[in-house]
Amino acid sequence: MLSIAVSWQQLNCPPADTRGINSHFHFPAYLGFLSAAVCSLPERILGGPPHNLHMESNNFQHILSWQARNDPAVPTSYRVFYRPRRNWDWTSARQCSGTAQLSCDLTEEFKDTSTEYYAFVQSITGTRVFNSSVLRFAPLTQTRLGPPEVNVTPCLNCINVTMKLPTSHYREKGKLLSLIDIYEELDYEITLKSQDREDKRAQEKTTEEVFSTVIEELYPSRNYCVSVVVSASLNKHSIPSPWKCVLSGSMAHPGYHLAAVAGAVCVSLVIGAALKSLHAGGYFLLGKSLPRALESIRRWVYPSWIFPAEEVDSVEVIPREVKPKASGCSGSGSGSDSEDSDSSAPWDHNYTRRGVLGRAPPAPGTPPGQYSENRPCEDSGTLGTASTPPEPRGSEEQDSDLEGEQDSGGEVLSPFPGLSCQCPAGQGGSACFTIDLQSVLLGTLEGSGHGPAAALPAREHEGLWQCDHALEARDDPGTGHKALGADGFQEWQNSPSEEESDSSESDTEQVTGYMRR
Amino acid sequence: MAVPGSQQPCLRNGTLALLLLLTTLTSGLPCHHLQTLDNAFPWEQLQLLDHMAPNSTHTCQLHNPPFFPDTLRYNNLSPQQAVAAALRILQHLFHTLSANSTSQHWHIQPRHCLLNQLQHHIHRLEQCRPDNARLFKGPRNLVFTMKRYFRDIHLFLHAHNHSACAWEHIRLEAITCFQHVDTLLR
Numbered sequence: 001m002l003s004i005a006v007s008w009q010q011l012n013c014p015p016a017d018t019r020g021i022n023s024h025f026h027f028p029a030y031l032g033f034l035s036a037a038v039c040s041l042p043e044r045i046l047g048g049p050p051h052n053l054h055m056e057s058n059n060f061q062h063i064l065s066w067q068a069r070n071d072p073a074v075p076t077s078y079r080v081f082y083r084p085r086r087n088w089d090w091t092s093a094r095q096c097s098g099t100a101q102l103s104c105d106l107t108e109e110f111k112d113t114s115t116e117y118y119a120f121v122q123s124i125t126g127t128r129v130f131n132s133s134v135l136r137f138a139p140l141t142q143t144r145l146g147p148p149e150v151n152v153t154p155c156l157n158c159i160n161v162t163m164k165l166p167t168s169h170y171r172e173k174g175k176l177l178s179l180i181d182i183y184e185e186l187d188y189e190i191t192l193k194s195q196d197r198e199d200k201r202a203q204e205k206t207t208e209e210v211f212s213t214v215i216e217e218l219y220p221s222r223n224y225c226v227s228v229v230v231s232a233s234l235n236k237h238s239i240p241s242p243w244k245c246v247l248s249g250s251m252a253h254p255g256y257h258l259a260a261v262a263g264a265v266c267v268s269l270v271i272g273a274a275l276k277s278l279h280a281g282g283y284f285l286l287g288k289s290l291p292r293a294l295e296s297i298r299r300w301v302y303p304s305w306i307f308p309a310e311e312v313d314s315v316e317v318i319p320r321e322v323k324p325k326a327s328g329c330s331g332s333g334s335g336s337d338s339e340d341s342d343s344s345a346p347w348d349h350n351y352t353r354r355g356v357l358g359r360a361p362p363a364p365g366t367p368p369g370q371y372s373e374n375r376p377c378e379d380s381g382t383l384g385t386a387s388t389p390p391e392p393r394g395s396e397e398q399d400s401d402l403e404g405e406q407d408s409g410g411e412v413l414s415p416f417p418g419l420s421c422q423c424p425a426g427q428g429g430s431a432c433f434t435i436d437l438q439s440v441l442l443g444t445l446e447g448s449g450h451g452p453a454a455a456l457p458a459r460e461h462e463g464l465w466q467c468d469h470a471l472e473a474r475d476d477p478g479t480g481h482k483a484l485g486a487d488g489f490q491e492w493q494n495s496p497s498e499e500e501s502d503s504s505e506s507d508t509e510q511v512t513g514y515m516r517r
Numbered sequence: 518m519a520v521p522g523s524q525q526p527c528l529r530n531g532t533l534a535l536l537l538l539l540t541t542l543t544s545g546l547p548c549h550h551l552q553t554l555d556n557a558f559p560w561e562q563l564q565l566l567d568h569m570a571p572n573s574t575h576t577c578q579l580h581n582p583p584f585f586p587d588t589l590r591y592n593n594l595s596p597q598q599a600v601a602a603a604l605r606i607l608q609h610l611f612h613t614l615s616a617n618s619t620s621q622h623w624h625i626q627p628r629h630c631l632l633n634q635l636q637h638h639i640h641r642l643e644q645c646r647p648d649n650a651r652l653f654k655g656p657r658n659l660v661f662t663m664k665r666y667f668r669d670i671h672l673f674l675h676a677h678n679h680s681a682c683a684w685e686h687i688r689l690e691a692i693t694c695f696q697h698v699d700t701l702l703r
Contacts, residue, residue: 085689086584088578114590114693114696115693116689116692138692140696141563141692141696184700184703185703233559233560233699233703234559234560234563234696234699235560236560
């Protein structure tokens, strides 16, 4: 444009210096220059043939597109011509005659699928007509097939892939034909993608428009994606389907449920049987209380426990002389033995000798502290213990019983019915009583050589009773052998001060032979 | 005492029977792979034909060019007849495309590949049908039509001095022939 303007300016405005001499010489030059400039103008200004013809064909829908060379501002019309290979005459596409668009649908024009077609585009710009190059196109071998419709459903360790062929745009005698009608047989290939790999399955054939296949031997509950490609033996141009993903089936086999339930039931039964056997064997949940001895130990450990008060009845004390009975007692003194042997009064009819449950009689010569059953003490006033509940004979009778204690060493009362009393050496035998120790005044025995002021063993062992006399059970026809019971035993509260204060009184009472409450 | 010569006819008959049996078995074995071979064969041949002359636009016009007969395109044949017909077509094509004059107009490499694959496929079909000439007992007009078609091709090439334009037309006819062979072998 600039060169043209300059040329026109030079023609209209000749130079002043050379106006007279060179005007005849420069004019032809200018004219030639102007012609060359005009001829060298870009084609887009004057127009040109269409170029870059491209056939976009999908499932026998053929769209021809091209590019123009002329200026869009310059109006241009186009015409599309085509012919089959066998025909030499060109046919103009009816839908694309005189169109201003840069594309043309030739689906209805290509009626023969087996033959090859030729097409070109003609552009008309004003009076200038340009023809493009010829495009060759074979619908049967060059149209792109697909994508198929894919539907994926899960199953047990597998996925079911259902495919549907795309709709064909080809018509024969007005009837729309399918791809199976055209190709008779198609191939499809499934690409399976999982989280870490992508596999192409073997190509298979189909003669149906809707078909399915099952991909088995998959991992359960895993995401699988599927893409399908459809092709023909003569046409491998395909459009793959988009990825379709699904979780593979994870339903447990019905048999798995039964096996799991059966296994759980068996395990439960085994555990229940084991627990039952343990319970029967007494390893837990015994439901039994502790023995009295252990119970007392526990109470000794926790002296702050509040023990229930014992129900006490008022009684009349009748003093009476209690003769010691002769009884076998380990470690008893000789003197006391004789005295004991003279005793004929059944002392035990005044009180009940408490026997030791479950205790085997100790062997002769066994150390004190061991139990002995059915062995009344020899030289000690047998200290009967009332069976539970204590016999309402009166405390005086009990005290008289206590007086029969020959052995020194003090009167030792066992607060633990379960413990045996074994006569210490030289002190004669004695028996254990179950009495309310809260009201018992203890003192030394008469025959023991100890004065009334003799210290009681309780003094020596503050807060702790020790039974060192064998506990002997005697068959008492009156009372019978009474077993020790935990309910007959009363807890008592250890009070060293009371013991000391009561010791003098107990000494006095010892003379009378009974214990004062 | 047995005569040694009397045993020879029995042995000979048994040998012949065994040979016939083996021949039948061996002739049938390659046919198992014919399906897979046919699936890839037409497409590859078509691609090679396109690669031999990619820039051709077929702008030249010649008189009376031969075209693939419609009677051969739309005809119902038995499987055996279809295989025999396909074999005959391929044999004619190989004979036509292997002419020396084709090397002047087409690319050499695709042409060699095309001829090699064509020969291999013909060999496989011949093993499946050893005696093609006798077994192709199709309709009389069908056989006549096929022969006439390929004769016209040779006459056409000769009439136009095996020019590029003539060979271009024959190349396109070969595409049509491969498409029809694919239909016959399905």
